[in-house]
Amino acid sequence: MYDICIIGAGTVGMNIARELSKYKLNICVLEKESDVSCGCSKGNSGIVHGGYSDKPGTLKAELCIKGNRMYEQLERELHFGYRQTGSFVLAFDDEEIPILKKLYDYGIANGVKGLKIMDAAETKQHEPHLSEAVKASLYCKNAGVASPYEFVIALAENAIANSVTLLLEHEVESIKKTADGFVIGTNKENIETRFLVNAAGLYSDAIAAMAGINDYKITPHRGQYVILDKEQSHLVNSVIFQVPTKLGKGILVTTTYHGNLMIGPNAEEIDDKDDVGTDEKTLQYITDTARKSVPDIDMRKSLKSFAGNRPKSNQPDWIIDGNRVPGMINLVGIDSPGLTSSPAIALKVIDILINNGLELAKKTDFAAERKPIIIKKTNDFKGVIDSPDPNLNIICRCEQVTEAEIIDCLHRGIPVKSVDAVGRRTRASYGRCQSNFCGPRIRRLLARELNLPIEEIPAKGKESSELAQRAKRISLMKM
Known part of the structure; x- marks a missing residue:
């Protein structure tokens, strides 16, 4: 029997698993996907x-601030890709300036440091490529960017290194309360656990319903994005927002951690x-x-589009509850700023577990650091295609990824089965070629390392290719 079972291997679930791995506990994470x-x-x-x-006083406000302040230390330990960039919220007319003041007041009440309302001239000093229509802005020093999937991968690898069991392709089908805890029925086996944490994201309402809680409801809100070439990264130094609407924070312009320009998302209920x-x-x-924010975006430089769904609940604030079913903690509707807040959510979950009777004893051998996979290349890097040295053999020329880096990623405790992974x-x-050059080379390398026929190694999925083509079509519109 496990002490704790966590359902969901996303940013919330893996932050909880990694934080709990600091203690002498038997922990497993169930994930229905293959990664x-x-x-x-x-x-x-x-x-x-x-x-x-x-809004001050909400869980979102409380945990966003706490989580934000944890990222620098997490980056030092896990090397997943985070940098503080600052952010601007732009007002384009006089009617929007009071919204900046409201956000400023929220920030002060929430304890945010480094806030300042700037006029158009000062804003343009920081961000010279912004539209001339900008009237004013709210600047926040403490905002930043992270690589979200690399963050989760890093958390998972470190949790596994600290004895957490990750069970992929285990879809939860039933939950039964017992005198000792829970029996979780999956498509592969039954899992017994004393405590259960529901961090299933979009499916957190369905997991709660399996335990008899039927009044949580998740409605997915889809957001679409476009990723552009790194050539466009000079257009912004910070994260650029427009004033929020009832649908959310609106369309942003930013560079990703790795330097691509990204625009989006919209918000549509589906x-x-x-x-x-x-x-x-x-x-x-x-x-x-x-382009209302940054007029010079060149959509001919688009690489791909993608979309993600956010788990919007039927409650105005996040649900983090450990009272409905003894021993079960439900995390429902963790939408934005869930990524930011996830490290602090983990600490809150641990407090709830303690209040529910979990006894904690710290490990003396907890290993906090996880080495990075991606090796930053210096000017004297002499990598070439088809070098016999894995440390110099370039598999992906766009991003300068070596054979050694790919081999490394295969041996960190999580099965890696596809080009996407x-x-x-x-x-x-x-990079620019979107796997046209490196995709076959990655497949051959995976087949060799995993000792599998190459036809069993999937390349990029059909859906991804279609999205890339859509991005290319849109790039030819309104240039």
Whole structure:
């Protein structure tokens, strides 16, 4: 029997698992997909929010601030890709300036440091490529960007190194309360556990219903994005927002941690939790709206589009509850700023577990550090294609990924079975060619290392290719 079972290997679930791995506990994580970070945690903006957007007194406001302050230490330990960039919220007319003041007041009440309302001239000093229509802005020093899927992968690898059991392709089908805890029925086996944590994201309402809680409801809100070439990264230094609407924080313009320009997302309520398709009409809307902030975005430099669904609940604030079913903690509706808040959510869950009777004893041998997979290349790096030296053999020329880096990513405790999975860990196939050059080379390397026929190694999925083509079509619109 496990002490704790966590359902969901996204950013919330893996932060909880990693934090709990500091203690003498028997922990498992159940994930229905074949890899970690395949849901909400993969398809999001990667923004580490400053903490001024949410109403003071809410869980979102409290945990966003606490989580934001944990990222620098987590980056030092896990090397997943985070940098503080600052952010601007732009006002384009006099009617929007009071919204900046409201956000400023929220931020002060929430304890945010480094906030300042700037006029147009000062804003343009920081961000010279912004539109001349900008009237004023709210600047937040503490905002930043992270690589969200690399964050989850790093958390998972470190948790596994500290004795957490990760069970992939284990879809939960039933939950039975027992005198000792729970029996969780999956498609592969039954799991017994004393405590149960529901961090299932879009499916957190369905997991809660299996335990007899039927009043939680998740409605997916889809957001579509476009990723552009690194050539466009000079256009912004910070995360650029427009004033929020009732639908959310609106269309942003930012560079990703690895230097690509990214625009999006919109927010659309949909019925299908698994529908992460994009459409040209929405991509055009995102393009036009992003150009309101940064007019010189060149959509001919687009690489791909993608979408992610956010788990919007029927409650105004997040649900983090350990009272409905003894021994079970439900985390429901953890939408934005969930990525930012996830380290602090983990600490809150541990407090609830303690209040529910979990006794904790710290390990003396907890290993906090996880070495990076991606090796930053210096000017004297002499990598070449087809070098006999794995440390110099370039597999992905766009992102300068070596054979040694890919081999490394295969041996860190999580099965890596596809080109996509390699890309999330190394960025191989994420450059300009979008796997046209490196995809076959990655497949051959995976087949060799995993001792499998090459036809059993999937390349990039059909859906990904279609999204890339849609992005290319949109790039030819309104240039």
